Amino acid sequence: MKTYRSLTIGFLATLSTLGYNLNAQNLADGLRFSQTHNNGTARFVSMGGAFGALGADFSSIAVNPAGVGVYKSGEFTITPSFKTQKVSSTFLGVSASDNKNRINLDNLGFVMSFKPYKSEDKGILAYNLSFGYNRTNDYHSNAITLGDYNNYSIMDYFSAITNGKYTPSQLEPTTNYNPFNTLGGGAWESIMARNTRLLYKYDSGTGTYEPAIYLQDSVKYKNISTTEGGSGEFTTAFGVNISNKLYLGASLGITDFNYTFNSTYSEDAKESNPSRPNGDRFYYMDYKQYVETKGSGFNLKIGGIYTPIPEVRIGLSFHTPTFYSFDDAFSSSIITNFDTTGTEVIFQSNSPLGRYDYHFETPMKITGSVAIIIMQKGLVSIDIEHLDYSTMRFRRGGDGDTFWDLNSQMGNTFKSVTNLRFGGEYKIGDIALRGGYAYYPSPYKSGFLNDKSKIQQISGGIGYRTGNVSIDFAYLRTLQDVKYVFYDLNIPSVTNKVRDSRVLLTFGFRF
Structure with missing residues (x-):
């Protein structure tokens, strides 16, 4: 039997224009x-992530992955980070905001370099192998929305x-009848709404x-949502250096994904809310x-970097889709408060865990990159990344669902995009100044x-290297x-301004 869950109401559910109740997976x-x-080491982040032609x-x-071939020695890096996020919500002129702070491990990497004996700088000059982890997303966030609206209610x-x-007889439970089990997940909201009046x-x-x-009455809205979790990629990569001219590489990525969403959507009746003819009066509800x-998944990447002259590097890479396997768990409940013939009564209905x-x-993704080295003291770099979100596909549901309709919706909703990343660095002795x-x-x-x-990220940082030891600092602002x-599409939309600030510190050791 097909299992359903509601589309979450929280600020990450930006596609609720397509309907409030969708099947277990949604756009x-x-x-x-x-x-x-942009995420990873402090140097990478501070330069906007524009490293497709740089490597090392x-x-x-x-x-x-050709970037691993650029290494001339082994390296170990570790990058802790601190993130603070503020979400400011505006609904019908009413503003509210909430914050979330988080400490993460964004990077842990190890590179080994093997150099065959060569009497001249031609042919394969190095074989490099890397293992490690990069965090790819952080989902920790809090958001709150407040507002008043006439003529509409979730009821x-x-x-x-x-x-x-x-x-009613289908929705109301009896000793020998459980509507949640009999009707299935598509009826859960109807069952809970009926049994909480x-x-x-x-x-x-x-x-x-x-x-x-009554439709003509006004209600006070409040929605509080909390998200937690993140995604990351464990990577094994192999690269070669050919004559200090051509660098080739390939990688296998094993991804992990963990996301938790909790929300409470509330409606409170205004004082003017009249009683029903039988004396019942609605006060509030929480949904x-x-x-x-x-989930977990895997992907493959291949790439190359070519240096026609020492001052210019050109990179090209291809990423296969990430092939994920996911498992969802979900539940919901409704609590209401009524004045029933002069007595306050609370009704509650809980769904099972689905x-x-x-x-x-x-x-899939393709990235072209160019970097220009300036007098061995500075550099500028650009990545142009192309991918088509309309090709995202859900596959093989646990009940045999092929997701034909949902995949068709994705094709009609999303488009291909070109992402741009820019970075620069200038060295003053052992100090490097960076921006991106x-x-x-x-x-x-x-x-x-x-x-x-759109999403914009502005970054900057500073690095210090002495001998084999390096310390890099980065600041990233996301808008x-x-x-x-x-x-309901007839209700004005909520606007959330999401502002992230992240500080990263990378400790590195080359050997």
Whole structure:
């Protein structure tokens, strides 16, 4: 039997324009699985991640595995980081904000270099092998949204998805009947809404339900969401140096993914909210949702770096899709408070814990890079990265689902994009000053809610190297504005301004 869960209401659910209740996987999930941004060692991050033509940095292997071939010695690096994020939400002129702080391990890398005996600098000059880890995403975030709105309530949504489909006897449990098990996950919201009085009155003639609050009444909205988890990649790469002119490399990446979402969506009735003819009066409701996604996958990367002259490097790399296997766990509950003939009564309905396993393929990726070395003291570098988000695909659901409709939606919603990364470095003795910028355009086609939701990253840093020891510092600022709707396209969208600040410190030792 197909299992369903609701589309999360929180700030990461930016695709809720496609409907509040979708099947167990949705378009926002696909985007979350597929997007990665500037992350890794402090030097890599401070230069915008524009390392496809440079190499000789462990995190550069994630862009172009030929970068491991550029190493002339072995190296060990470790990079702890501190992230602080502020999410500022605006809904109908009402603003609210929340913060989240987090310490991470963003990089742990080890490179070995083997040099065959050569009497001249021709042929294969080095075989290099690397092992290590790069964090690719951090999902820790808090967000809160507040607001008032007339004429709309989530009860209207519950009525719309229930009308004409289920009678009260189908939704209400008895000693020998459990509607959650009998009707399946697609009915969970209807079951909970009915058993907490949000679907207040049933008209058997039309098969429709009347919400517990009148449409002309105003309600106070509040949505609190918390996300946790992250994704990372364990990489094994092999590269060669051919005549100090051509560097070739290949890598195998083993990815891990862990994401947890909790939200509480609340509606409080205004003081003017009238009682029902029988005296019942609605006061408030809480709709809680929980989703946990765990998975792992693998990908392959190949690449090359060519140096036509010592001052110029040209890089090209290709990434296969990452082939993921995922398992979702999810549940929800509704709690309501009514004044029933003068007595306060609380109703609660809890869904069971649902589970669903499936597979997913991210888009393939191609990156072209150019770097210019300036008098052995400085450099500028650019990466141009192309991928097509419309090619994301869900595969092989645990119930045999082929996800035909969902994959078709992704093709109609997303587009191909070209990401840009720029970086520069200037050395003054043992000190290196660095700066970078990365631009990630919106993956949505024109006309969708977040078609202008680009991501910009501004970075800078400083490095110190003496002998075989190096210390690098980086600061990264990430800017993004995201829109979402609660449950109905007729309701104005919420705008979240997401502002990340991250500090990274890399300790390196070459041998």
